[in-house]
Amino acid sequence: MSEEMNMMENQEFNEGTRVQGRVEKIEDKAVVVTIDGAPFDGIVPISELSSLHVEKASDVVAVGDELDLVITKVEDENFVLSKRKVDAEQAWDSLTEKFESGEVIEAEVKDVVKGGLVVDLGVRGFVPASLVEDHFVETFDDYKGRTMTFKIVEMDKEKNRLILSHRAVLEAQKESRKDEVLDSINPGDVIDGTVQRIASFGAFVDLGGVDGLVHISQISHEHVEKVEDVVKEGQAVKVKVLSVDRDNERISLSIKDTLPGPWEGIEEKAPKGSVLTGEVKRLVSYGAFVEVFPGVEGLVHISQIAHKHIGTPHEVLQEGQTVDVKVLDVNKEEKRLSLSIKDLLEKENESAIEDYELPEESKGFSLSDVIGDKLKGFSDK
Structure with a gap:
């Protein structure tokens, strides 16, 4: 008889003994196992098969499986064992x-x-x-x-x-990526990002491991009242890096600087002689600033507001008023637009004169006899 067989015969099977069992039969709520060298079989209750709740024993083990077990009870020529405890x-x-x-x-x-x-x-x-x-x-x-x-x-x-x-x-992965991103970006870089979070003062953009702030003033060329009116969480955006503070892990970004400026293509949008509609934004002593496109204001000099002499633009215009203007001159490089209200008023008056018809009772009289006062009024201006 081999030494191994002697050890098996001499092995004691008591409570707490670690053994190896082979699955012989699977029942609804228990598993029957044979134990090498043991005088009788053992049972592993379904509750002792796993640390988790088990509905069916067959979900955990199969016939023929070798299991590491510990004897938890010896009773009536039977062992109660646990796989869970091992x-x-x-x-x-x-x-x-x-x-x-x-x-x-x-x-x-x-x-x-x-x-x-x-x-x-x-x-x-x-x-x-x-x-x-x-x-x-x-x-x-x-x-x-x-x-x-x-x-x-x-x-x-x-x-x-x-x-x-x-x-x-x-969080550990994000911290690692944050260091990599901070070391890889520099002011002036234009990169892709995703709007992560929106605040009243701006939008936080994820640059792939670190967030940068786009201040509300850097979101659009136009005035922005509410950040969420322009960008949404989860939106992909292109941003320009304004500054990087690696010590404090702060990155300042701009969406505005990646967008075409409001003066881009102004010669095509507002050619000399064209007529535009705008809003009076500011009145100053020497004229009125009229916004004709978002972010584009032109100056109507006080001499171009009315045909009659006025001492201040406030006599004729008010802020927020909608007016038609004629483009006198456009300079993209200097971002300057010269406008006139007077020129359109003149055309309207000339048109009124050309369209004027004599009343029936005035037949036989000359045009100068009928509207002489009106013509005199124009010549005085």
Whole structure:
């Protein structure tokens, strides 16, 4: 007889003894196993197959599987055994090392429960909802069966407590990418980003691991009242880097500087002699500034406001008033637009004269006899 056989015959099978069993039969709520050298078979209750809840034993083991087990009770020529306790003992040793080193663990989500996720790492691991992602998630229904990465954030073997976090993995990755991005970008660079968050004073744009701020004044060439009127969360945008403060991890960005300026193509939009409609934005002593395109204002000199002499533009115009203007001159380089209101008034008056018809009772009289006063009024101007 071999030495191994002697050891098996001399082996004692008591409570707490570690053994190896072979699955012989699978029942609804238990598994029957044979144990080498043991005088009789053993039973593994379904509750002792896994650290997680098991509906059917066949979901966990199959006939012929070799299992590491521990005897938990000896009764009536039968053993009661546990696979769960062996798995847990081995798992705690490994998990302690991973916890101390900060190692990232990969595991499948076994279940979604109220308040978070459950994973099986030899012991039951729980991921609170707040530690699943680095952003709000409304429902975790589609997380079951998903393989994810985790870090252990809390463990207590005595209380069988194991808390995991996927969010910690994401934040560590983001921190690593942040350093790379900060080292790779410079003022003047034009790069792609995604609007991450909107505030009253601007929009935070994700540059691929680090956020930069587009101040409300740098969103558009036009005046912006509300940031959300121009950009939306999740929107892809092109931005220009204005400044990089690597020590404080602050990046200033501009969307406006990547867009065509309001004066771009002004010669085509407002050629000399064209008539435009605009809004009186400001009145000054020497004239009125009229916005004819968003971000483009032209000056109507006081001498071009009316045919009659006026002492101040306030006598004729008011801010917010809509007026028609004629383009007298355009200078893209100097961003200067000279306009006239008077020239259009003159045309209207001339047109009124040309369209004037004599009344029936005035037949036989000359045009000068009928509208002489009106012509005199024009010549005085």
